[in-house]
Amino acid sequence: MNTFIAIVIIFGLLVFIHEWGHLIFAKRAGILCREFAIGFGPKIFSFKRNETTYTIRLLPLGGFVRMAGEDPEMIQIKPGYEVGLKFNIRDQVTDIIVNNKSKHPDCKVIQVEKIDLEDDLFVQGYVPDEEGLVTFDVHEQANYIYDEEATQIAPRDRQFPSKTIPQRAMAIFAGPMMNFLLAVIILAAYAMMAGMPVDEARVGDVTDDGVAIQAGLEEGDRIVSIDGENVSTWEEMTGIIQGSANEPLLFEVERGNETFEVEMVPDERLGPEDEVQGVVGIYPPTEFSILGSIAFGFTTTWDYTVLIVEALGMLVTGQFSLDHLAGPVGIYSYTGEVAAMGFFVLMQWAAILSVNLGIINLLPLPALDGGRLMFIGLEAVRGKPVDPQKEGLVHFIGFALLMLLMLVVTWNDINKFFL
Structure with missing residues (x-):
């Protein structure tokens, strides 16, 4: 049980800090962040604050920040659709009811002729019992209402692709950066409590x-x-x-x-x-020294970084085999051993895992932060972005290969620890 609690706390902290880095810098760039999630799969708990829905999901295998513009909009309204509209006191559309309009008897029903929710923000169409086309301005924070669930629209200037290359790169790099910073803080705290x-x-x-x-x-x-x-x-x-x-x-x-x-x-x-x-x-x-502890946090984080990068280099050159890698099962087992050695050893282990997470995410592999940074760098060199569909396909294939590698490593873990 102690191992399980240690794993939940450590991995929860590492993933939270990583995704929080993405979230903070994306919001600073003006990107609409629809969801901040810890875990994958079905939602266990969620609440919404300042445009973002914060969720905890069933499978604790990571997390994500869903930024507007990274994926196609799930809700699309085409000419001929009949929708309901709600307005604010300035007669701007604040809610677009896509279905279940009967549950909103106070909405104005309109048959859509033309709609633009990215650039000019308007909806135009025909209102029953009224003649001619009617045009309504749409508020920049208006919501789609689909199955009674609200989803905020994303004007183009709130979407990820509309931001400058440095803004997008920073929003992606911020995740791994926060993992390195977390390691510095953990190690500095360790030095202040246990001594350097x-x-x-x-x-x-x-x-x-x-x-x-x-x-x-x-x-x-x-x-x-x-x-x-x-x-x-x-x-x-x-x-x-x-x-x-x-x-x-x-x-x-x-x-x-x-x-x-x-x-x-x-x-x-x-x-x-x-x-x-x-x-x-x-x-x-x-x-014991406050300034010395801070310096210890930085220098030891750097030492861990060098060791992990060297180990990855040996893995690439064949000096290490896949048997040296540890997946979720292996990390769970090692964390149990470390937890038995005491709180201070567990702090050092958490710092190592944080550095490791930062480095792995910066590898120039599809589906990882490093792969996304690679495409942003390619855009900077070419002067134009890579076709989104091609980039999406590369990330999808990369994600599939990473999952395959995870299965292989997990199987090796099971063989080492249980068979």
Whole structure:
């Protein structure tokens, strides 16, 4: 249950921040955002505020922001259609009742001859018992009413394609950008609460069951040398320890004004690549600083970014196989293991996942944010946009391939963890 709660909180936060980035910058550009959704599939909960419907959907596999102009309008009114109109005090159309007009006895019924809800915003047609064509102005925030559900119209200047290239690019890039920013905030908060690691050959704390506590080491002890080799940094010290599993090492330790020697035999454990490493059961020293914590957030986010990009490069070059990838099942399992290690480790894991989500979405692949940015960049070079139908087909094929990859990775996860 703890794993499930951790997954819901972490993934909910990552997806929310990502989509919130899209939403905020799209709205700043003046784009009508019809829906902000967490998850896919049937709606579980929804409410509307400031033109946007906020929804939680059944399948927690991501989210989306539905911007006007990205997809064809679901409701189209053609000449000959009979619709009902409602007006404001300025005689502007505020509601266009597409069907079920009998439920709106106060509406004015009109047989449409001509309608423009993108540029000039008017509807023209014939009203029963009145002669000649009648033209009505349509309010820029008028609604279609279809099956008693309101959908706001999207004038051309509120649609995604009408915006400048920088505005559209920023609305797309903002999602991954917010994931990187979230990682910075999480890591900075971690450093403020748990302290920042200090690169000194000093004992920050000792584990309850390691050889260090058995040898009498205490918090604050400084390691001067190991087997006669002077060490001054945490990296130098741990490098010797990790390479000496089950081998006796003589430590020269400084405690206050005293110096003494103690022998320890590092226990062995498996490292990240399943290699054997030596451990003695000590934590690195830490310090607390607000400015330092902020700097730690940025530098560690950058380090995570470099590591993930390098791993993706090895995947492309064949140094990694698909077996190294983890899908939803694998991430669920890993999150359970991390959650058992404590809250601070879980914070670091959440930051890694956030960076990973940002990087993956920036890959120049169809259906991802990077693929959409690629088409916007191509438009900037060509001086004209790619045909929307062709771009849509490319994104559809890309999405199908991504789903196929997800199935393969999930099957590998199931084999690794359950079979």
